Structure formats: C-alpha cells, structure tokens
Amino acid sequence: METNAHQTKITFTDVELSRQLFGEHDRHLQHIARSLDLQVKARGNTVHLCGDEITVHLARNLLTQLYGLIKERYPVYDTDIDYAIRLLSADDRTLLKEIFLDTVYITAKKMAITPKSRAQKEYIDAMRRHDIVFGIGPAGTGKTYLAMAMAVAALTKGTVTRIILTRPAVEAGEALGFLPGDLAEKVDPYLRPLYDALHDMMRFEKAAALMQQGVIEVAPIAFMRGRTLNDSFIILDEAQNTTSEQMKMFLTRIGFNSKAVITGDITQVDLPPQKTSGLIEAKQILAHIQEIKMVFFTQRDVVRHRLVQDIILAYEAATEKKLAAANGPPPGIVPTVPA
Known part of the structure; x- marks a missing residue:
C-alpha cells in the first residue's frame, strides 16, 4: 500500500440495503475498484477505501448516492455504476436521484426507462x-x-391518441423496385430500428394490435406529405438523411395537441453530395425560435455497450488525423524529411 494513499471508510446503517449496494460477492464494489483504480474492501456493512484523495472522494460520493438510490428501491446494475461515475467525474455536485429516479416509462418487462446522463x-x-x-x-x-418511451407514455396516459414513427429510406432510392414485395414491404427494412424500439416498450401482440388499428403508424417520411397530424406524438428518426424539402414538409405537418421529436446525427449523412441535409439546415434556420428546443449529445452520453464510446472516440481521432494530414503542417513549420 502506498504511503501517500488516502484512506477512509463508510458505514451504512441498513445491512440488507448495503448488501444490495455491494452486489453479490461484492461484485459492485469490485467493479468500482476496477473503474476507479483504487482499493475497495467490505467488512460487514462498512466499506474501506484506499487510493489518491480525489478518487477516494469520488468513490465515497458515488457509494453514498447509490445507497440513496437503493433506499428508493432503484435497482442498481453495473451499467448504472458506469453512468454514475461518468456523471460525478464531470461534476461532483450532481444529484443522481434527480436523474436516475426520473422514470419515463415502465416497459412490459417491468424495466424502468430513466435518463442516464445530463443530456x-x-x-x-x-x-x-x-x-x-x-x-x-x-x-x-x-x-x-x-423519444419512443415518451411517446408510449403519452399514449398510455391519453395525452395523445396516436403515435407516428417515420424516417427517410434514403439508402433505397431507385433500388426499391428490385426488392421483393409491395411498397410497404420494400421500405420495411429501413423502418426496422423503430419497430425494435417499440417492441422494447410493449408486448409484440399489443404493438401489433395498435398498429392494426392505426393507433401506431410506422411509415417512411414520403407518406407524411399532404397530411395534418393532430393529437399525435410524432418521431422523425435519422433526420440527417432528410432533404431540405422533406424536413420543411415534415415540420409543417404538425397539428394541434401534437408533439414532434426529430433525431439524427449530423456526422452520418448518407445523402448524395449535392443534397443539403434537412437536419443541418433546420439546426441553423430554427435556432432562434424559443418554442423549439434543440438538445445536443456527445460521445460522453453514449449509453450502449461501453465499447461504443471508445469506437466513436477512435473514429473522431482518426478523422482529425486525416484532416491534419490533408491540410499539411501549420505555416512556418518545415516538415522533417528522413535522412
């Protein structure tokens, strides 16, 4: 043990809750120790921490707040620990309860959908x-x-009467004619991610019945033309692949008592080079309208497998390296030439 290591201990009053916090065979504590690179040992309902002062302070804050979540009957998983570490590392004043206990929807599998980051x-x-x-x-x-969770919650509460899910089928183009089936079957593969998210929220049979009744509609964005969508929760996914005309058309379909959520990644545009992304253009044109809210996510908000964040960072670094190589050295610097 390092002589300059900082040591502290935390004793939790409820033995059963402390067991949940520590995890089976202290699995959660071991996860924290690996993630923060410090020594964590449990004796009874007391945790002993040893490491550098800043890390020990972070771990103490983390364990105390996770214990508070468990007292509120929030089930803590390894992924929650990762999200909590990320939040508290960015700002140790963050109150995890304000984020993790904001339940958006309870799925058919009794899983609570809650936010995992400030964004x-x-x-x-x-x-x-x-x-x-x-x-x-x-x-x-x-x-x-x-967005899907919010839509299903709104439908369940009766604040809207239908859900409309749409996205551009930009990869299809004229190749649609070569795919088997009618038009709906041709575009179905491009809408599959929306179906997947929907079936996470509710049982397959219930979702299928609501779609049969027209309460839930999944369609390519071209099907939105000429309609007025009242009492609806509308989600436009992969919006970076809408054209300028499609985005304007979509935004002007929104009727009374409706909400529209537009999602996309402006770094992943699949449109032909001569086409302007409707999402990029809307981001610029609509920025001044106070009633329209734009929320921006970064790689720090990735909540899939932890490797996804590493992959995004690696690609960003590679892109920056390519740009630097293409632009050449800064003025005044002469590149070295091997002898």
Missing part, C-alpha cells in the same frame, strides 16, 4: 415542455429510444 435528462424535460424538440448527436445516446 438525456435535458432531452426528457425538453419533450415535456416543448412541442418540437431536436435531439442531435452520435449513435448510442438514446435519442430515439427515449
């Missing part, structure tokens, strides 16, 4: 307060999933 919390609050919300950021940040 997700801001996004959920924006959907509650605004009729049009843009969620812009990389894959894996929960943009579509949380």
